[in-house]
Amino acid sequence: MAIAAQPQMPRVWRAESKPHKFCPGCGHGIVLKALGEAVDALGIQERTIFGCDIGCSLLSWDFFNLDTIQTHHGRTTPVLVGIKRARPELVVVSYMGDGGAYAIGAQHLVSSASRNDLVTIIVVNNTVYAMTGGQMAPTTLPGQKTETTPYGRDVELTGRPMLGPELVAAIAPPGAYVARGSVANVVQLKNYIQKGLENQIQGRGIAFIEALSSCPTNWRTNAAETWRFLEKEMSAYFPVGELRTPEEKPAARLREVPAHGPKP
Amino acid sequence: MATKPITGEQRAFMTGNEVVAWAALAAGADIMYGYPITPQNEIMHYWTRMAPKYERAFLQTEDEISAGFTTVGGVLAGKRAFTATAGPGNVLMQEAMAMAEMMRLPTVVVVTQRGGPSTATVIYSQQELNLTCFGGNGEGLRIVYSPASHDELFTYVIKAFNSAWKYRFPTFVLGDGYQSKMREPVTLFDPEERGINMEVCRPMVGLPGLPGEERDPAHLRNTYNLEDELYQVLTDSIREYEAMASEVAExxxxxxxxxxxxxxxxxxxxxxxxxxxxxxxxxxxxxxxxxxxxxxxxxxxxxxxxxxxxxxxxxxxxxxxxxxxxxxxxxxxxxxxxxxxxxxxxxxxxxxxxxxxxxxx
Amino acid sequence: MALNLKIALAGEGGQGVQSVAEILTEAAYHAGYQPLYIPNFGVEQRGGVSVAFVQISEAPVSAPKFTTGDIVVALSHRAVERARQYVGPETLLVFDASLADDVRRVYGEGQKSLAVPALAIAKEGLHPRVFNVIILGVLVGVTGFLERRDVEQALERQFGHKFAQDPSLKELNYRALERGYLLGSERLEVGNRI
Missing domain, CATH: 3.40.50.920 (Rossmann fold)
Structure with missing residues (x-):
């Protein structure tokens, strides 16, 4: 089924694995295009390691001409942190969905953010567990129907959608880069991802980019409704933009501190 | 330039946890990842004190899940990486070890068994045999050494790195809290001087050459679409495991x-x-x-x-x-x-x- | 028969029973024996009775802990009770003389024992901090398998940096060791028996 590389394909894309395996209307292909263009622009194909989580993210395992590892659900960031600590010259990309990032892998996200791990994390937020058939995710919007919230998400019972970039921005030390983009604006998304990769290359700190994305299969939406939900409802709850840049000082309580410790 | 941690044969009187740290140093371990749990802690304590002197690294992770998976990352990167754990930590560690088993990753884990089930005691048991040999959702394609003395702890930690990298099965040194905490005489040595050659550690990712052009990219899988694909992978692993069994069994x-x-x-x-x-x-x-x-x-x-x-x-x-x-x-x-x-x-x-x-x- | 000595020491945290065990086994190791020392540890060690298990042998020791000691040392009220499980009919119970009532209550009159006025000696003649070194000296005296020189060297290895800072500390420790040794060597029965 391989097709020849086409002009619009990023160079780092692997032609042999195209057309890709995502559903029609899925946003993953757009996020991976933005990532591919960013890798191309920085010329880091030879030293970039791509790790993909379990879930639809997994379908990207042969997507690139990059050394790639399938990991476990929620564990992609630790694997890549392990690689980065052992081989700091490599550029590591941790790619996952909202479930992997904010539910099963949340402790790793929080800890990597606190440590300012030199890793670029890309989270595809499509408000559902898609690979497993459309259950409620940490990012499912209030009232949204899923297989496990068939009458709509009741925030009294299940809490409110997780704001991932806001969480990371609140706890990461100076030097972090945090942004939220959307597949509705691929130029901006590519720009964010590229900045996120640069942040790691320059050794400044963690880079965290959430990409708002679409899942018409599990949303059971047509094209028009897919875009409406993404652009109107999702981006209203999850505002797009940069939350932290490395130059910027984080919240006052996170100011740089001198070395402390009791003196025994 | 870091010198060798041990030259010649050195007689010492120390705890088992200290022996493990020295053994990992002597074996040329590059990096340890770990999360605190008794009775394993002093392995990390000694390692973190000695590692910088010999240009080795350490990362304290957020839990044993992460300690296991960062160790997986370390060996993928081609480094002699290890971790240590016990009891409930060993339970959490199994997830990463299942991945290591599937992907044939040469992880090394030192287990210092404590009482179980649950939190139980932090002292001692031999109750982590099942878990260490057969933990995870797989077939137990692992190498598990059970040392009985400090001399053996030292020897088998070194051997664990070599068996792991030679046969590509996750390898464990199954100690216990008694061995961790007791002091007894031990002889430390440099493996090379005893004629033990350390296996070369080859990276599985971050290889030289532009992937897709000068070489194929490494696309490392643990997930398969079809029963037949998985069956083939497992059958190959099982055959290799059985073939090496008589060489490894002691x-x-x-x-x-x-x-x-x-x-x-x-x-x-x-x-x-x-x-x-x-x-x-x-x-x-x-x-x-x-x-x-x-x-x-x-x-x-x-x-x-x-x-x-x-x-x-x-x-x-x-x-x-x-x-x-x-x-x-x-x-x-x-x-x-x-x-x-x-x-x-x-x-x-x-x-x-x-x-x-x-x-x- | 070859030396194969089992000693359990029990005391409160801060009384220094683990240090005694460490120094004793260090000394034995450097004197060419095969000692094995393991502390009790864990959740219980915080606020519980601290117990040290020491075995000294000419061949490698077989099991890290034992059920009955040749010598059991008890240095506090709670330790007198806690150590009961390691005391058999042949065991020599060494205890601080201030605990005589507790010992009588828990062990009756028949137990082979040695009361050592270590607390009193430490407070009156020396310093409370060397209480455990007196006990160490008693054990060296009672067992008789170590040269005092071996023990002094082990003390030096353990506290050398402190001795360097404060030479009077060294002298204090050596005197404590000596006092204990004299008390213990009067009862050199364990060593004789072995």
Whole structure:
């Protein structure tokens, strides 16, 4: 089924694995295009390691001409942190969905953010567990129907959608880069991802980019409704933009501190 | 330029955890990942004190899940990486070890068994045999060494790195809290000076050359679409595991042939077993001693003929039949009766073993 | 028969029973024996009775812990009770003389024992901080298998940096060791028996 590389394909894309395996209307292909263009622009194909989580993210395992590892659900960031600590010259990309990032892998996200791990994390937020058939995710919007919230998400019972970039921005030390983009604006998304990769290359700190994305299969939406939900409802709850840049000082309580410790 | 941590042979009197840290240094381990849990902690304490002097690294992770997966990352990057854990931490570690098993990753884990199940005690047991040999959703394609002394802790930690990188199965050194915390004499050495060559560590990602153009990209999988694909991968792994089993399996036996009672043990308990058998022999009792040094692969071929010529088998362990089940599975079809002196989470003395033997004859 | 000595020491945290065990086994190791020392540890060690298990042998020791000691040392009220499980009919119970009532209550009159006025000696003649070094000296005296020189060297290895800072500390420790040694060597029965 391989097709020849086409002009619009990023160079780092692997032609042999195209057309890709995502559903029609899925946003993953757009996020991976933005990532591919960013890798191309920085010329880091030879030293970039791509790790993909379990879930639809997994379908990207042969997507690139990059050394790639399938990991476990929620564990992609630790694997890549392990690689980065052992081989700091490599550029590591941790790619996952909202479930992997904010539910099963949340402790790793929080800890990597606190440590300012030199890793670029890309989270595809499509408000559902898609690979497993459309259950409620940490990012499912209030009232949204899923297989496990068939009458709509009741925030009294299940809490409110997780704001991932806001969480990371609140706890990461100076030097972090945090942004939220959307597949509705691929130029901006590519720009964010590229900045996120640069942040790691320059050794400044963690880079965290959430990409708002679409899942018409599990949303059971047509094209028009897919875009409406993404652009109107999702981006209203999850505002797009940069939350932290490395130059910027984080919240006052996170100011740089001198070395402390009791003196025994 | 960092010098060698050990030159020549060095006699010392230290705790087992300190021995493990020295062994990892001597083996050329590049990086340790770890999360605090008793009785493993001092492995990290000694490692973090010594590592910078020899240009080695350490990362304290947020939990054992992360310690396991960062270790996976370290070996993927081609580094001699290891971690250490115990009890509930070993439970969490199994997730990453299942990945290592599937992807044939040469992780090294030092386990310092504590009482179980649950939080139980932080002291001692042999109750992590099942977990360490067969944890995870797989077939137990692992190498598990069970040392019994500080000299062996040192030797088998070094050997664990070599077996892991040679055979590409996750490798464990199954110690226990007693061995961790006790002090006894040990001889530290530089492996090279003893003629032990450390296996070369080859990276699995971050290889030289532009992927897709100068070489194929490494696309490392643990997920398969079809039963047949998985079956093929596993069949290959199982075949390779079985092929290396006779090379890797290790055991020790003493006056074990035609024993009236053959005492079978592993780890620190085998010291009591051996002492009891020696005392029994002096007292004219035809007792024998067999110890499995590798629990995976289990030394079936060595044990079967001895067991078939013994009148009774007595499995002695600080667990409720975990070793006994391995023994019984290995000896299926033999008629020699198997009994157990089973003391979950309790230490075992030579006197107790001798009494248990007497009760059989 | 070759030396194969089992000693359990029990005391409150801060009384220094683990240090005694460490120094004793260090000394034995450097004197060419095969000692094995393991502390009790864990959740229980915080606020519980601290117990040290020491074995000294000419051949490698077989099991890290034992059920009955040749010598059991008890240095506090709670330790007198806690140590009961390691005391057999042949065991020599060494205890601080201030605990005589507790010992009588828990062990009756028949137990082979040695009361050492270590607390009193430490407070009156020396310094409370060397209480455990007196006990160490008693054990060296009672067992008789170590040269005092071996023990002094082990003390030096343990506290050398402190001795360097404060030479009077060294002298204090050596005197404590000496006092204990004299008390213990009067009862050199364990060593004789072995």
């Amino acid at each position: 055991w020790d036996a003493w006056s074990a042939d035609e024993a009236e009672v053959l005492v079978i043990a592993h780890g620190v308990v085998s010291r009591a077993a051996r002492a009891a058998v020696e005392a029994l022999r002096q007292g004219g009792v035809q007792a024998g001693y067999f110890r499995s040094i590798t629990l995976r692969p289990f030394p079936v071929d060595a044990l079967r003929p001895l067991a078939s010529r013994a009148r009774h088998l007595l499995v002695v362990e600080s667990a409720y039949g975990q070793l006994q089940r391995l023994v019984q599975a290995s000896l299926y079809g033999l008629e020699t009766p198997v009994s157990g002196y089973l003391r979950p989470g309790m230490g075992i003395t030579p006197e107790e073993v001798a009494r248990a033997v007497h009760s059989l004859i």
